[in-house]
Amino acid sequence: xxxxxxxxxAGTMESSDVFVEIEPADGLEIEIESVxxxxxxxxxxxxxxxxxxxQGVTGARVRLTDxxxxxxxxxxxxxxxxxxxxxxx
Amino acid sequence: MKNDKLTPSIAxxxxxxxxxxxxxxxxxxxxxNGDYVLNMVLDTVAGMGIRGLTVNASSLFDTHMPIxxxxxxxxxxxxxADYISGGVGAHISRGILKKPVIFRSHGGRPYDIExxxxxxxxxxIAAPTSDPMGNCTGKTGPSAxxxxxxxxxxxxxxxxxxxxxxxxxxxxxxxxxxxxxxVDCVVKVDQIxxxxxxxxxxxKITRDPVGLVMADTAAKVIxxxxxxxxxxxxxxxxxxxxLAAAKYLKDIMLRExxxxxxxxxxxxxxxxxxxxxxxxxTLLDVQCFDLKAVESIRTNPRHREISAMHYASPGARxxxxxxxxxxxxxxTEIDLDFNxxxxxxxQGRIMGGSGGHSDTAAGAKLAMIIAPLSRARLPIVMEHVxxxxxxGETVDVLVTQKGVAVNPRQKELAQRLRDAxxxxxxxxxxxxxxxxxxxxxxxxxxxxRPVAExxxxxxxxxxxxxxx
Numbered sequence: 001x002x003x004x005x006x007x008x009x010a011g012t013m014e015s016s017d018v019f020v021e022i023e024p025a026d027g028l029e030i031e032i033e034s035v036x037x038x039x040x041x042x043x044x045x046x047x048x049x050x051x052x053x054x055q056g057v058t059g060a061r062v063r064l065t066d067x068x069x070x071x072x073x074x075x076x077x078x079x080x081x082x083x084x085x086x087x088x089x
Numbered sequence: 090m091k092n093d094k095l096t097p098s099i100a101x102x103x104x105x106x107x108x109x110x111x112x113x114x115x116x117x118x119x120x121x122n123g124d125y126v127l128n129m130v131l132d133t134v135a136g137m138g139i140r141g142l143t144v145n146a147s148s149l150f151d152t153h154m155p156i157x158x159x160x161x162x163x164x165x166x167x168x169x170a171d172y173i174s175g176g177v178g179a180h181i182s183r184g185i186l187k188k189p190v191i192f193r194s195h196g197g198r199p200y201d202i203e204x205x206x207x208x209x210x211x212x213x214i215a216a217p218t219s220d221p222m223g224n225c226t227g228k229t230g231p232s233a234x235x236x237x238x239x240x241x242x243x244x245x246x247x248x249x250x251x252x253x254x255x256x257x258x259x260x261x262x263x264x265x266x267x268x269x270x271x272v273d274c275v276v277k278v279d280q281i282x283x284x285x286x287x288x289x290x291x292x293k294i295t296r297d298p299v300g301l302v303m304a305d306t307a308a309k310v311i312x313x314x315x316x317x318x319x320x321x322x323x324x325x326x327x328x329x330x331x332l333a334a335a336k337y338l339k340d341i342m343l344r345e346x347x348x349x350x351x352x353x354x355x356x357x358x359x360x361x362x363x364x365x366x367x368x369x370x371t372l373l374d375v376q377c378f379d380l381k382a383v384e385s386i387r388t389n390p391r392h393r394e395i396s397a398m399h400y401a402s403p404g405a406r407x408x409x410x411x412x413x414x415x416x417x418x419x420x421t422e423i424d425l426d427f428n429x430x431x432x433x434x435x436q437g438r439i440m441g442g443s444g445g446h447s448d449t450a451a452g453a454k455l456a457m458i459i460a461p462l463s464r465a466r467l468p469i470v471m472e473h474v475x476x477x478x479x480x481g482e483t484v485d486v487l488v489t490q491k492g493v494a495v496n497p498r499q500k501e502l503a504q505r506l507r508d509a510x511x512x513x514x515x516x517x518x519x520x521x522x523x524x525x526x527x528x529x530x531x532x533x534x535x536x537x538r539p540v541a542e543x544x545x546x547x548x549x550x551x552x553x554x555x556x557x
Binding site: 015016035036038039040041042043067068069070071 | 435436464465466467526527528530531533534
């Protein structure tokens, strides 16, 4: 487990996808903009926290622009962004 | 001879018609998102200092965004429509009007205008071609839109009628739709609309695999329903999956040499192809959606224009929807009782309206809703729809990519579909399958101020839409 070393992103702005941006920070800051904010805002944040925790990330600024992605898609996009952020350039 | 109908400007026509504060003016929507006329008229009356008007428009599109300012500055204080697209709808949902919008259906609007429940003082009719006495048509001219079906109740029952055209031809126009006996003033303007917004060049069938699966299933449901035989009648929307369903249906009809009687509705090039290839004897057209439909209604005598009353009015001695076998309709939401929402999105914001949804559902022997199990993480099947646009007792079947739910009232239909090997299941099962993928959505918050009242086609109250 290593911490984030750089800014990274994953996903797209297509309908039913999510665009995830992530960068190193002190502590966790999660910002979510979603077309289904009212219906799934809490569930999305929980999924993001789960993935970050599983990846051992404790310091990150995460921004999600969600176009109605399913939870499995959100998890996959966040995980990809984290892995990219851990790779040294 | 009365030769004074030709009026030099919209303002002069407004004066001659005696339009005053607090009156109701009406518009039809065949120029769709290319319409200039509604904005021109509102700008004119605003400039004349007239205020407190009610606008009764058969539909409003995003090209009509300037109406938002006319609402904010008090020129327009009431709104009645059958359909309001998302741009204008978002402002309405924010609560810019003190009085709730009145939503009707395409059949309910002419019924209420005719019986005086929704009287119109001055109707403004955008006419792609007119003669100086007001014989007018949508079939010809640079802004041709085809049928003028929804303008008929306005022309017949408004106290005053103004025809606005950009193609003035010598008297008499031979192939008129609306005749001079109803028309008070005729105004020639440079352009009544933008042709690229009036009709689309081509109507496209979806390439989305989920849409194609739904469309294929929809056609099989129709084939198994027992209704698909000589004399069959059919309406479908212009949405991608509905059109694809028409394509699969056409394949079945040609293969089995079934000759239907009529295709109905808003007509697309696809329905024109079905007419020309022998699937139908006639098209009955209240509105043209594309250039091919406009060309067909102009040149093919078997492609007939019908009025809004003839299409769907519940007050008519009979309307075409009463003779309709099958209609394919869309939905933003459907609930466990088969009630359908086409007025709001799932946040509760206005982005549509009945159009002919509830009229055709009520009239057709088989009213089919076609929709994917979920859209952008939101399941289509809900416990309760955000807004009831079409009552569930008039909806017969829901077709999704994962299964077909039949209204429990239609036991015989369910058995026919099962016998044909179609994936029939309960609507609650479809809800559960969707939620297994998406999760269970939290309920949405809504305001406590009514922004729209939805009336059923017979004028009764169906539902209230609140601010968001």
